[in-house]
Amino acid sequence: MPTTSPDAARAETLSIAVEADVVRVRQAVRTRAAALGFSIVDQTKVVTAASELARNTLKHGGGGHCRVEPVTAGGRVGLRLVFEDQGPGIPDVRLALTDGYTTGGGMGLGLSGSRRLMTDFDLWSEVGKGTRVTVAKWK
Amino acid sequence: MAASGTTLSDIVKRHEADLLVDWVAALRAADARRDDLIRESELREQCREFLSLFGPAVAAGTDDVRTAAWDPVRELLAGISRSRAQQGFSPSEIASFVFSVKRPLFARLRQELGGDGGRLADEVMAATAALDQLGLYTTEVYQTSREDVIRRQQQEMMELSTPVVKLWDGVLALPMIGTLDSGRTQVVMESLLQRIVETGAEIAILDITGVPTVDTLVAQHLLKTVTAARLMGAECIISGIRPQIAQTIVHLGVDLQGVLTKASLADAFAVAMRRKGLRVVKDAGRGSDVGGRGLDRT
Ligand SMILES: Nc1ncnc2c1ncn2[C@@H]1O[C@H](COP(=O)(O)OP(=O)(O)OP(=O)(O)O)[C@@H](O)[C@H]1O
Ligand SMILES: [Mg+2]
Numbered sequence: 001m002p003t004t005s006p007d008a009a010r011a012e013t014l015s016i017a018v019e020a021d022v023v024r025v026r027q028a029v030r031t032r033a034a035a036l037g038f039s040i041v042d043q044t045k046v047v048t049a050a051s052e053l054a055r056n057t058l059k060h061g062g063g064g065h066c067r068v069e070p071v072t073a074g075g076r077v078g079l080r081l082v083f084e085d086q087g088p089g090i091p092d093v094r095l096a097l098t099d100g101y102t103t104g105g106g107m108g109l110g111l112s113g114s115r116r117l118m119t120d121f122d123l124w125s126e127v128g129k130g131t132r133v134t135v136a137k138w139k
Numbered sequence: 140m141a142a143s144g145t146t147l148s149d150i151v152k153r154h155e156a157d158l159l160v161d162w163v164a165a166l167r168a169a170d171a172r173r174d175d176l177i178r179e180s181e182l183r184e185q186c187r188e189f190l191s192l193f194g195p196a197v198a199a200g201t202d203d204v205r206t207a208a209w210d211p212v213r214e215l216l217a218g219i220s221r222s223r224a225q226q227g228f229s230p231s232e233i234a235s236f237v238f239s240v241k242r243p244l245f246a247r248l249r250q251e252l253g254g255d256g257g258r259l260a261d262e263v264m265a266a267t268a269a270l271d272q273l274g275l276y277t278t279e280v281y282q283t284s285r286e287d288v289i290r291r292q293q294q295e296m297m298e299l300s301t302p303v304v305k306l307w308d309g310v311l312a313l314p315m316i317g318t319l320d321s322g323r324t325q326v327v328m329e330s331l332l333q334r335i336v337e338t339g340a341e342i343a344i345l346d347i348t349g350v351p352t353v354d355t356l357v358a359q360h361l362l363k364t365v366t367a368a369r370l371m372g373a374e375c376i377i378s379g380i381r382p383q384i385a386q387t388i389v390h391l392g393v394d395l396q397g398v399l400t401k402a403s404l405a406d407a408f409a410v411a412m413r414r415k416g417l418r419v420v421k422d423a424g425r426g427s428d429v430g431g432r433g434l435d436r437t
Contacts, residue, residue: 019320022320023318023320026351026352030351040383041382041383041386041387043383044352044383044384044386044387045383045386045387045390047351047352048352048353048354048387048391051352051354051356052354052355052391055354055356099392106355106356106359107355107358107359107393109355109391109392109393110354110355112392113355113390113391113392113393116390116391116392117387117390117391
């Protein structure tokens with residue numbers, strides 16, 4: 001049984017401004033997911049989704065921040081991640097969520113892949129205002 | 140303020156010897172535990188040199204230490220700061236080298252100008268302005284020299300962590316370890332392609348056992364490497380795909396269909412040997428124990 005320290009239950013906000021911040025987000029998310037007792041497979045899924053969304057925040061959103069927040073509901077434990085930026089926004093959200101769609105020479109799998117890797121997925125975006133992606137994984 | 144500039148520098152010049160004694164004593168008292176880090180003779184020499192340069196710089200009449208008149212002082216402090224950073228001094232210990240001259244210096248000013256409160260205040264202010272800037276300057280130099288060290292280590296690590304190893308004639312392996320973000324992946328890819336050209340290798344094994352996260356960026360870099368290697372006549376095998384990574388890649392939607400993948404480096408090596416028409420056979424005459432000669436196995 002993994003021990004849940006009081007620290008592990010607190011929300012934490014990390015800024016995403018340079019490439020190294022993506023690595024920091026991954027590390028923070030991995031530590032949290034492990035502390036909450038997620039299986040290795042689920043830890044890997046959450047960390048990979050976090051990596052995708054953090055990089056989108058940096059690359060497409062021009063930087064922003066990520067909130068890492070342990071949550072409980074109906075006796076279940078989960079980890080919620082909120083990625084937010086004040087970048088250009090996404091004109092066509094459905095298109096952005098299509099496998100293979102990219103405006104930046106990527107694989108176009110970050111958003112759609114993250115949706116498949118996580119349990120909950122919510123995407124808010126407004127052109128000229130910014131983008132917020134909220135995801136969660138439950139144990 | 141030429142007149143007051145002259146006064147401060149005159150006093151420094153006239154009292155150089157006793158200032159030196161007091162200053163060195165103050166430094167020794169503050170850093171008693173640093174005895175091992177710096178020899179007294181060395182410290183004395185640094186203080187003496189500082190005083191001999193400080194006087195003329197003050198005489199130039201400006202207390203902005205970024206000006207050319209202060210070049211020799213800044214140069215001296217930069218050298219001191221860098222060598223102390225290497226010796227393990229903290230930034231505040233380094234800055235206090237400069238700050239600790241204040242007390243002996245102000246005592247001399249008081250002794251000489253005590254009767255003239257206005258001038259005493261002016262000189263103390265001028266000296267403080269210059270010394271404070273110099274103290275901060277040593278901290279800046281310290282910071283820059285630390286950043287240089289970090290940058291150099293990052294560079295070295297990048298090269299260290301991407302060794303291309305030859306497993307057999309025509310078979311290369313690249314055991315990747317750590318985070319594969321843009322900068323490093325570029326180095327990895329280039330060193331592999333370079334070695335493929337040099338050795339004319341036909342098979343290259345990219346082992347990702349030590350890569351903690353495989354996201355779309357890493358996957359894309361891997362696929363690009365495979366494609367580039369193929370163009371140069373080498374086939375790639377990606378090995379070390381752990382079960383959790385395999386599941387994640389599938390959910391992510393990354394298609395590795397066109398690439399030969401193996402669970403472990405050993406499996407990949409076996410494939411490489413087979414491709415080359417080679418087989419590993421057990422030597423019937425030898426035992427498996429180290430050093431055994433197999434003589435007693437008849
Ligand atoms: N935070 C964001 N701000 C603005 N546009 C975004 C943001 N996130 C995603 N997008 C848009 O959605 C597209 C799809 O994103 P997705 O992450 O799926 O692919 P990608 O980032 O282009 O490539 P990769 O597969 O490497 O992630 C992006 O190309 C971009 O146009
Ligand atoms: Mg993306």
